[in-house]
Amino acid sequence: MGVALFTLGGTISMAGHTQGAEAVVRLNGADLAAAVPGLTRLGMPLDIHDIEAVPSANLTFAHILALVDSASQAVKAGACGVVVTQGTDTLEETAFLIDLVWPHTEPFVLTGAMRNPTLAGPDGPANLLAAARTAASPASHGLGALVVFNDEIHAARWVRKTHSTSTATFASPNAGPIGHVIEGRARVLMAPARHRVPYPRPEALGKTRVALHTVTFDEDAEIVAAIAEECHGLIIAGFGVGHVPGKLADLLGTLAERMPVVLTSRTGGGSVLRHTYGAIGSEADLQRRGLINGGLLDPYKARILLRLLLAGGADREAVIAAFADHG
Structure with a gap:
């Protein structure tokens, strides 16, 4: 059993522009994983699935529900948890959509970055490592969709993007984070109530x-x-x-x-x-x-x-x- 990683693009995967062109050079899942110190010590394999890179402003219900289907198949095949990397612009909404329909006890963890890999101090590697550790932790089971940023674990129901550029942009104003990643361990402090809704036609x-x-x-x-x-x-x-x-x-x-x-x-x-x-x-x-x-x-x-x-x-x-x- 391992962690299934699905990549949707976003700032975390931006590696600059091609010379003399507007096209963005994007890192794939293997590139992202290779840039994370400590990921090889997760204690379980990372099963990487590269999905079409979509700016998060262009994501739709159809994109996310298709992702839920793919992630569900990964869990049925033995994955102990799921990590998705995407752009942060709509992450609070996609996380909640996923939480409403996710049928498994295995956690579904979303993360990304505010600083791309070409900048000093990119936050993507640390966020990806914390997300993978959270997805791999038995403590995360039954919590539905989670957003992990800045070593904080947030419930999809409460999390908000609160700043346009800060690496501490994600917060849960009404509840606070439900946990933290401390010394490489996901520490869950409280479990939010979840109420699923029927999967839409x-x-x-x-x-x-x-x-x-x-x-x-x-x-x-x-x-x-x-x-x-x-x-x-x-x-x-x-x-x-x-x-x-x-x-x-x-x-x-x-x-x-x-x-x-x-x-x-x-x-x-x-x-x-x-x-x-x-x-x-x-x-x-x-x-x-x-x-x-x-x-x-x-x-x-x-x-x-x-x-x-x-x-x-x-x-x-x-x-x-x-x-x-x-x-």
């Missing part, structure tokens, strides 16, 4: 549209109406604890009569409240109008969850229950 997923709108100062209701016109679900990232301008309240209530509208917070940390404020446009008012409370779930992950649920045929009560579990 590909044809239904492709037809399911869920929009995310961040509410801003002096918001234009017509813009919100236009965004929601062709959607099957809508995520609202409201002010603070879940507030919107009063002039949006009637519109959002009307939208909630024909599709799930989930209320989240745009702040990056903390929960949407339920019954503290009662003015028009407050969290209590919006819930009375039919909006679903997203709780602690951030807007980006709320969109992932709602799209999976709708593609899987979930009715309104099932959507409410799922957000109660995850939020």
